[in-house]
Amino acid sequence: MSDAPQDDLPERASYRSILESGPQDYVIQGRYLKQHHAGIADLYLGFLKSLESPHLGFPVDRFEHSLQTATRALRDGRDDEYVFVALFHDVGDALAPANHPEAGAALLRPYIGDDMYWLVRNHGVFQGYYYYHFLGRDRDLRERYRGHPMFEKTAEFCEKYDQAAFDKDYESAPLSAFEPLVRRILSQPPRFVFE
Template identity: 40%
Template sequence: MSKTVSFLQMKDGTREDYLMLDQSERDHAKGLPARVMTTLARLDESLEGYKVSRLEHSLQSATRAEADGADPEMVVAALVHDIGDELAPYNHAEIASGLLRPYVRPEVTWVVEKHGIFQMYYYAHHLGGNRNARDQFKGHEWYGACHRFCESWDQASFDPDYATKPLAYWEPLVKEIFGRKAHDPRYVKAEAA
């Protein structure tokens, strides 16, 4: 049986309790790459109506990003950008950016967080919405990166005949990015206090 804390309320926890929990969390975090791969695989049984599954869309987006010469952080962002669709269909972009934030540079998380708004350009006018909602970000230093992400990779990745790399191909990259130490300043700019 695994060790458990002594408290029933967090305010009653001891130093030993929290040291044990900290180690448990660190050990659990080592399994993140495998959980990301499992969650991506589940996208194959996801939202219907498109010519490709959400998994195929994600794989195509990553394949296009890699072919375009995107760096590894942006490629993995293209791979996981819709990973939140299952649990957060109305704010999936925030889920994906939150997943990425501890492991990649701020530009990547901004692009993923805003991609849902930028994608509205392609369809919102058909549903009575504002296709130009992305204009609120004109002048932002990463506007062009998000535009490229959406135009070249995201909106273009619904083709069942596109030569897409399989999920297993991306496993080393997922392990590389999500196997990093969280909030490592070599990759992630420190948050302002």
């Protein structure tokens, strides 16, 4: 995101350490953060678009996989938050391929509920049910979560949407079909989560 929109706000906080800060400093910073947050949807959409390449040998690139996952959820009548999560579930690949579920979940957490956060954060091990055995890993690693309130919903997400979304002949909705939903969700004030 560019610093250009902030040029019309000449004020800056005056502290040299957080210990020296006062309420007026956070009023100033709050004005900048409001402008900064206005560009979050573009930033997240950029992360998503960056999954177009490389294809890494998959039948479709990760961007198309994301569109397919979201399109399937949309056509199945899932709610907006679910479709948003389906679209962005692999966005962590753009930043941290080695632990993309956790990275993606961290990016989405301020904008989604706890259940959907859990689904994104753990979908990788649930997706492993479909291929871990080809890599010499235990495909039943997801069983360690058996009994968790989101176990069945996460398993269903992977079965119906995630693992099925590698079809080069599938007609996905374009990103533009999801953009209003993305902008609506990301325009909400973020939940601040400190854990």
